[in-house]
Amino acid sequence: SVMELSKVTSGAIQCERVHFDMGQLCDEVSERYDAVCAQNGWELKLELPEEELPVYADPDMMQRALHNLLGNAMHHIGKDGIFILRAQRCTEGVRVEVEDHGPGISADDLPYIFDRYYRSRSDAGKQGTGLGLSITKAIFQQHGFRFFCQVGKSRFCFTIPLPDKIGMLYILPAVLEFFESTAATFRETSVTNLSFIHKYFTPCSKNSFNCLWS
Numbered sequence: 001s002v003m004e005l006s007k008v009t010s011g012a013i014q015c016e017r018v019h020f021d022m023g024q025l026c027d028e029v030s031e032r033y034d035a036v037c038a039q040n041g042w043e044l045k046l047e048l049p050e051e052e053l054p055v056y057a058d059p060d061m062m063q064r065a066l067h068n069l070l071g072n073a074m075h076h077i078g079k080d081g082i083f084i085l086r087a088q089r090c091t092e093g094v095r096v097e098v099e100d101h102g103p104g105i106s107a108d109d110l111p112y113i114f115d116r117y118y119r120s121r122s123d124a125g126k127q128g129t130g131l132g133l134s135i136t137k138a139i140f141q142q143h144g145f146r147f148f149c150q151v152g153k154s155r156f157c158f159t160i161p162l163p164d165k166i167g168m169l170y171i172l173p174a175v176l177e178f179f180e181s182t183a184a185t186f187r188e189t190s191v192t193n194l195s196f197i198h199k200y201f202t203p204c205s206k207n208s209f210n211c212l213w214s
Helices: 002-010 022-031 034-040 059-075 132-143 163-181 183-187 195-201 206-213
Strands: 018-021 043-047 054-057 082-089 093-100 146-149 155-161
Touching: 018 022, 022 043, 022 054, 022 059, 022 082, 022 093, 054 059, 054 093, 054 155, 059 082, 059 093, 059 132, 059 155, 132 146
Parallel strands: 043 082
Antiparallel strands: 018 054, 082 093, 093 155, 146 155
């Protein structure tokens, strides 16, 4: 709802981080789609590793984000009726993906797909508020998670960083803003002084920053 989006965006609803197994949460969320899949002849494939996927996040918000992404996948499900929830370890922490075999995201839609009320041309006549992905974006931004999707793909991904990297994610927006406001000064700064920037910011691409704090 609009109220929910406003509360998450404004910080009125704060994320309450705890340690939990993301794989277990994905398993529990997937079970709630058994009835709708049976009714429509669809299949939700759950792809998880055998080991646990420990994360530090707000489980209620993660559950909400997963439902939004899975609801979007059902909205654009392909002729084969298959959509996928996948979670796995990655270098940064845990990567979660929701995928369907629909037509994919067009280049025209990509810049606006997380905007509130945005509906692509392919969604004309379909039910929906156009707020689900906006709420999901607000949840990820409040956590400081990297999230992205690709042109031509029907896949949304987000990364939950390891706990020791979360603190750095919180200060990055302020640091980047400082860099931009003092760009002229930094052009004259010595390479030695810029080693801090190189050490901490090269692992994330410019596209990642745009995705986190656009």
